[in-house]
Amino acid sequence: MLLLAATVATSAQNFDARGLTFLDPETIWIENTLNSLTLDQRIAQLMVVRVPLNMDDKQYKEFSERMNGYGVGGFCFFAGTAERQVTMTRRFQKDAKVPLLICIDGEWGLGMRLKDMYSFPRNAKFGQLSPDADSIVYRMGEEIGRQCREMGIYINFAPVVDINSNPKNPVIGTRSFGVDRERVAQLGIMYALGQQSQGVIATAKHFPGHGDTDKDSHLELPVITHTREYIDSIDTYPFRRLIEAGVQGIMVAHLQVNALDPSRPSSLSPVIIGDLLKGQLGFDGLVITDGIDMKGITNTYRNGDAELAALLAGNDIILLPPDVPQSIERIKSAAVQSDSIRALVDYHCRRVLRAKFNHVLPYRDEDIQVPDESHKEICDDIVTDLNFNIDRRIDTIVNRAIAAGAMPGCQVVVMYRGKKVIDRNYGHLTNRAESDAVQPYSVYDLASLTKVCATTLAVMKLYEEDKVELNDKLSRYLPYLKGTDKEDITLKQALSHCAGLKAYDNLWQQTSDRDSILLLIAQSQLSGNNNYCYSDFGFMLLADMVERVSGQPLDQYVASNFYRPMGLRHTTFLPMNNGVGAMWIAPTEIDTLRGEIWGTVHDPNAAAMGGVSGHAGLFSTAGEVAELMQMLLDGGVYQGQRYLKEKTIETFTRRHFDKQGNRRALGFDKQLFNPSKSGQTCPEASQNSYGHTGFTGTMLWVDPDYDLVYVFLSNRTYPSAAENKLARMNVRTDIQSVIYSLISKSEK
DSSP states (O other), X not given: OOOTTTTOOSSTTOXXXXXXXBOOHHXXXXXXXXXXXXXXXXXXXXXXXXXXXXXOHHHHHHHHHHHHHHTOSEEEEOSSOHHHHHHHHHHHHHHOSSOOEEEEOOTTOGGGTOTTSOOOOOHHHHTTSOGGGTHHHHHHHHHHHHHHHHTTOOEEOXXXXXXXXXXXXXXXXXXXXXXXXXXXXXXXXXXHHHHHTTTOEEEEEEETOOSSOSSOTTTSOOXXXXXXXXXXXXXXXXXXXXXXXXXXXXXXXXXXXXXXXXXXXXXXOHIIIIIIIIIISOOOSEEEESOTTSHHHHTTOOTTHHHHHHHHHTOSBEEOOSOHHHHHHHHHHHHHHOHHHHHHHHHHHHHHXXXXXXXXXXXXXXXOOOOOTHHHHHHHHHHHHHHHHHXXXXXXXXXXXXXXXXXXXXXXXXXXXTEEEEEEEEEBSSSSTTOOBOOTTOBEEOGGGHIIIIIIHHHHHHHHTXXXXXXXXXXXXXXXXXXXXXXXXXXXXXXXTOSOOXXXXXXXXXXXXXXXXXXXXXXXXXXXXXXXXOOSHHHHHHHHHHHHHHSSOHHHHHIIIIIHXXXXXXXXXXXXXXXXXXXXXXXXXEETTTEEEOSSOSSHHHHHTTSOOSSSOEEEOHHHHHHHHHHHHTTTEETTEEOSOXXXXXXXXXXXXXXXXXXXXXXXXXXXXXXXXXXXXXXXXXXXXXXXXXXXXXXXXXXXXXXXXXXXXEOTTSSOSSOOHHHHTTHHHHHHHHHHHHHHHHTO
């Protein structure tokens, strides 16, 4: 392989023979390489040839020697296996005098051509994405580029940026991103830039636009009858946008575009390539013909005439010439008779060599290989994100609930495999016309999610620091329980709601003092058994225990040990006292006694205790709650810092009283023993999952079996908590069921 002067240092030595003009390493390599080639080889450098199928070792050796003998510029693979292609590529490059441009037509990934490689969905599916999810297309292009790079592929003939404007089109269809020129252009840019970030040339196709045809150019020459104005405003619009964004290659289609050039196919037209593409649109990248062996060309042009016409029209690369020696001879004959054609050969040869200098030589020392299994996981993640973002069932459920008055708005966040795959905000903070729309930073009253996001976390921390034991009696830390029928209640019982405590009582009607409320709990009636009974009282007592053991009130303890170190700026008790503006907070109710409850805790007992309690009072966003739960799912680690031990999390998220028929874990709720659609979680959630729901219309659920976190926050209690339409409509659990169906779909 010829690698002349590619590493020449930029110094005073890099001047021409007269010492007048500075020559950069790129120019030196291009000129040295060009001067080493015969006219035949310079012409051959403009050609990328098809690699035949089903060759044995002897045949592909002969093919390599023959084609590299001509000096062709590159090879294009269309089928086979990745291992076979890597083997052949190594041989082809070894036999080549000048490094080869290895190409592939992999619009939806290398699996489009190689049966053992990954295939993404067609562009039409990505076209369903909303604009805020365009980065998914970038990631697809990036991953396709990464796989190309590993296999020694330097050009991928993608993306397709034709507008799918004709439903009878036999050749574009789902290969297009859609019917809207803006979306086609934007998604094409994302694909191209993602691929080019990996050093692989992206090729926008099929210029000037193949979307509105009813014939296949593989079989015949389609005719475009649009006006010049239509072509400028619609057909070429995506190409114009991609050129502005820096796409490095454009493939020209075989079309008869009557308004531009009625006498020649677009791929062979100086008017369309020279005047329009290069002149008017200012494109200076590689211009590549569509396959010259397609019948849209070969039905009319033979014996190298198409290849010569392609050169004269302004193409840099002549793709898939049916007869390489005949094509070389036809162009050579013209070049010998015309100095301008000879100069044209050199001009385009330099452009091809420039592409090789920038896209082949930098990677010449890399060992090409078949991409390993890690790439499949990356691809699966991209497709999972795609499926989550294009599915509109969640939108339908939420919008129906808002229309029915079940809530003014909500936040939905889903983390899957450690990544946020859904982050959607619906409706408004209230049902008033002037109300602000829900945003990712909108803050909600978590209600009973406080039990797990604050109190349980605090107890977990104290437990693993050996400051409390699960079988300790609460009265050990709370003297006012001694001598009462609650003296023997253990931490484990209180956390599991089997301490015999009352479910609830309007203690706020009797006192507005925190200590007095705790004494009223101590004096309340105990059921006398340890059957499961969901109770706020146990968590109100646990919060007091946290303060007495740690020396800090619950809100300060969880903020200093979890929220602040994790960067959760909106997760706090007493939000308006801690930097959260009222305009960010969703109000919870218009109450006859308290007026509009906005920025203070909805639960009246928690409010009477000053807004900080173990059962209610915490505010947050769905995104921050999801991060908190992801920390638990990741074994207590968040952004490289450990907050809890994995064993602690396992202890608190499993059942301890299941033999007594209690489904609850320690602090956390669990799936029903016999799941049903009317349960507090959807039937699809695993038995290993855990979470909680809240009175104001909130829910969090973690499922380790699926590496899944789901958070739903709303203020369904606004303007009145009297009727719980949210629960009656199964909004939270129906959304959760959709999430599981999307996971199942992505894992098939």
